[in-house]
Every structure is written in structure tokens, then in C-alpha cells.
Amino acid sequence: MSALLEVDGLHVRYGDLAALRGISLRVNEGEVVCIIGPNGAGKSTALAAIAGGxxxxxxxIRFDGESVVGRRPEYIARRRVSLVPEGRHIFGTLTVEENLRIGGYMRGNRREALDDMERLLMIFPRLRERLTYPAGRLSGGEQQMLAVARAVMTRPRLLLVDEPSLGLAPLIVDQIYETLLDLRKRENLTLLINEQSSTRILKHADRIYVLRGxxxxxDGRAADLRDGEAIKHAYFGFGASQTTETAA
Incomplete structure (x- = not known):
């Protein structure tokens, strides 16, 4: 399986604070890879660095074999990497339709973008019902759906999703994950998802990285980590760092 994203020895600092200290990870084309860890582990920083922020x-950082270190976010987005940020960051005063159109603004073919929006409204019927609503009036779950749909409007190959379950009821979180997995098949997406909880991740991910400090x-295959013990030890810091598979 070919690597779509390769991160090697990545360090990120905010002044004197080391947010990332030499992390390496790999995402193969078509995979669902999840990064889990407690608050402050560096998960959001990792996605922000990949997206150029x-x-x-x-x-x-290599995407499809090309180094994107130092590239602006607009360049990386045009290479078809799209980020659904933590907290969703939708434009609350704009309508649902206007938010979706913003997602397609870089697209050269306006007809294709409109066709994609129509297809996404079939996947997200709640958004169709609220197409003319200001996005700020949507529920938290609906806003998360809008943030995902807006990102998919860019036609990404790699979709980065930061804390999709944040602040949402468990039933809504299940719906969000079902939709992400459906989009993976429909849109030929590769997914890199950040989460705090491992419960759903173990069901849906192909591979997992646990980030702390x-x-x-x-890191390892989700199928090899089903009992959750190794993840618990890595997450809370019980014992030494572990790897259940190589990244190669």
C-alpha cells in the first residue's frame, strides 16, 4: 500500500514550549488513521502543521511524495488536503449554502462544484432542510456536518478531521463517524482523525497513533489493540513507549 502522507521527525515549538517532539507517522492511501491522546498531547498541532497552518x-512532511514543509495552506489545499478544524469554525452569519460554496471557491469548474454540492446535500439531508438558514443557528451536530461537507467540497484526497466528537452527544457522534466512513467510500477519501477517546476509534480505524507529551x-493496527490495555498504558503514561508495528 502506497503512502499518501509521511511525517518524519516533526518538531513544532511555540516559543519555549515544545508542542511536538520528533513525531513520525504514515497514512497510506485509502486508510482511516486516528491519532488519540489527552488534551495538550499535540494532536491539533500535528494536523495544523500538515495543513500548513x-x-x-x-x-x-511529504504528501504524495512531495515535501510540503514551508508551503502556504492555500498551496497544500490545492494539492487536495483539507482540514476540518477543532470547533468547526463555520461562518455563523452566512447561510448553509454560502458556507458550502466557500468550500468550492478554489474549484475552476463551477458546474462541477454545484454538482458536488448537490451530491453532498443528498448525503447530509439535514443541511438541505436548512440550506437558507444562517449557519450559526444550526445545532452542534449540524454544524459539524456542515464543516465536513464544506471540507469535502474542495475534493480532497486527504481529509484531516480534528476532534469531530467535541461537545456532541454520543448518538450524534456515531452519526458523524458513519458519515465519515460513508464519505471515505463514496469520495475515495483517506482520513486522518484526531480524537481523545479510543472507543469509536477502535471500531473504525485501520491504524492508531497514541500521542502524549x-x-x-x-502505534499499531486497530485490530491488534482491541483490548485497549496498551492504549491505556500509552495514553496515561503507564510504562514505556511501545510500537506494535513498524511504520514501513
Whole structure:
């Protein structure tokens, strides 16, 4: 399986604070890979660096074989990497339709973008019902759906999703994950998802990285980590760093 994303020895600093300390990870085309870890582990920083929003102090990020370190977010987005940020960051005063159109603004073919929006409204019928509503009036779950749909409007190959379950009821979170997995098949997406909880991740991910203190404490196939013990030890810091598979 070919690597779509390769991160090697990535360091990110915020002044004197080391947010990431030499992390390495790999995402193969078509995979669902999840990064889990407690608050402050560096999960959001990792996604921000991949998307070009944070400049690494050292290390390498390659997308489809090309180094994207130092590239602007607009360039990386045009390479078909799209980020669904933590907290969703929708435009609350704009309508649902206007938010979706913003997602397609970089697209050269306006007809294709409109066709994609129609297809996404079939996947997200609640958004169709609220197409003319200001996005700020949507529920938390609906806003998360809008944030995902807006990102997919860019036609990404790699979709980065930061804390999709944040602040949502368990039933809504299940719906969000079902939709993400459906989009993976329909849109040929590769997914890299950040989460705090491992419960759903173990059901849906192909591979898992546990991040704590800005370092990878554990990585492996979800199928090999079903009992959750190794994840618990890595997450809470019981014992040494572990790897259940190589990244190669």
C-alpha cells in the first residue's frame, strides 16, 4: 500500500514550549488513521502543521511524495488536503449554502462544484432542510456536518478531521463517524482523525497513533489493540513507549 502522507521527525515549538517532539507517522492511501491522546498531547498541532497552518522547527512532511514543509495552506489545499478544524469554525452569519460554496471557491469548474454540492446535500439531508438558514443557528451536530461537507467540497484526497466528537452527544457522534466512513467510500477519501477517546476509534480505524507529551507513545493496527490495555498504558503514561508495528 502506497503512502499518501509521511511525517518524519516533526518538531513544532511555540516559543519555549515544545508542542511536538520528533513525531513520525504514515497514512497510506485509502486508510482511516486516528491519532488519540489527552488534551495538550499535540494532536491539533500535528494536523495544523500538515495543513500548513503551523511552521515546523524541524522534520519533514511529504504528501504524495512531495515535501510540503514551508508551503502556504492555500498551496497544500490545492494539492487536495483539507482540514476540518477543532470547533468547526463555520461562518455563523452566512447561510448553509454560502458556507458550502466557500468550500468550492478554489474549484475552476463551477458546474462541477454545484454538482458536488448537490451530491453532498443528498448525503447530509439535514443541511438541505436548512440550506437558507444562517449557519450559526444550526445545532452542534449540524454544524459539524456542515464543516465536513464544506471540507469535502474542495475534493480532497486527504481529509484531516480534528476532534469531530467535541461537545456532541454520543448518538450524534456515531452519526458523524458513519458519515465519515460513508464519505471515505463514496469520495475515495483517506482520513486522518484526531480524537481523545479510543472507543469509536477502535471500531473504525485501520491504524492508531497514541500521542502524549508531543511524542508518539504507541502505534499499531486497530485490530491488534482491541483490548485497549496498551492504549491505556500509552495514553496515561503507564510504562514505556511501545510500537506494535513498524511504520514501513
Amino acid at each position: 503551523v511552521a515546523p522547527s524541524a522534520g519533514e 508531543g511524542q508518539v507513545q504507541l
